[in-house]
Amino acid sequence: MKVICLLGSPRTNGNSSTIAHKFCNTLKKAGSEIEYIELNKLDYKGCQACDACKKNGGECILKDDLEDVFASVKKSDVIVLASPVYFGDVSAQLKGFVDRMRSYRFKEKICKERTLNLEPSKKLVMILSQKAGAKYFNDLYPTYKTLFEGSLGIKVMPLIRGCNLDKKSDASNNANLMNDVESMARKLITVGT
Numbered sequence: 001m002k003v004i005c006l007l008g009s010p011r012t013n014g015n016s017s018t019i020a021h022k023f024c025n026t027l028k029k030a031g032s033e034i035e036y037i038e039l040n041k042l043d044y045k046g047c048q049a050c051d052a053c054k055k056n057g058g059e060c061i062l063k064d065d066l067e068d069v070f071a072s073v074k075k076s077d078v079i080v081l082a083s084p085v086y087f088g089d090v091s092a093q094l095k096g097f098v099d100r101m102r103s104y105r106f107k108e109k110i111c112k113e114r115t116l117n118l119e120p121s122k123k124l125v126m127i128l129s130q131k132a133g134a135k136y137f138n139d140l141y142p143t144y145k146t147l148f149e150g151s152l153g154i155k156v157m158p159l160i161r162g163c164n165l166d167k168k169s170d171a172s173n174n175a176n177l178m179n180d181v182e183s184m185a186r187k188l189i190t191v192g193t
């Protein structure tokens, strides 16, 4: 499998990145090819709502560092999106990318008449790390799942989430979490979910 892993935290090697690396390393050991992209190191704008993509077959016309990311996403089988929870949502770095993904949907009609500039077989894995406990921010994943599946036709895998994580090293020091992440990666390899 070809995997693109987008890291949405400004903290290199922070919690969401640690979880994402654990997940992707497990896929790599099983033969997957992994490309990591640290979004915070790229230069790009948010969606400009110009709707050029709606008329040109689903290509974002903004010329910035996301051009290469979009090309890699199109070639990948699995898209991993990792982010800290910031103010109850994903980081601005990841949200900026997610909004730009709307360019893949180029015919603004609902359901059957919709056309996507993206192969339908892609899978997406969402990874979140948060300081709060597990009873908070449970609305985040279902919302993104609905949008990725409904608007972009991407199959969204079960959420991988680290809770009660704050210091950069909290995820790597949490053996149970690391084991769970590894199990979820193995499950994706063996049963495809």
Ligand SMILES: Cc1cc2nc3c(=O)[nH]c(=O)nc-3n(C[C@H](O)[C@H](O)[C@H](O)COP(=O)(O)O)c2cc1C
Binding pocket: 009, 010, 011, 013, 014, 015, 016, 017, 083, 084, 085, 086, 087, 088, 089, 129, 130, 131, 132, 133, 165, 166, 167, 168
């Ligand atoms: C600007 C900012 C906003 C945050 N907002 C939240 C929040 O709404 N809920 C929460 O549980 N944690 C919040 N946090 C804490 C981070 O989500 C938490 O420390 C996370 O584990 C960091 O992941 P990282 O190491 O991958 O950056 C916030 C942190 C920052 C810097």
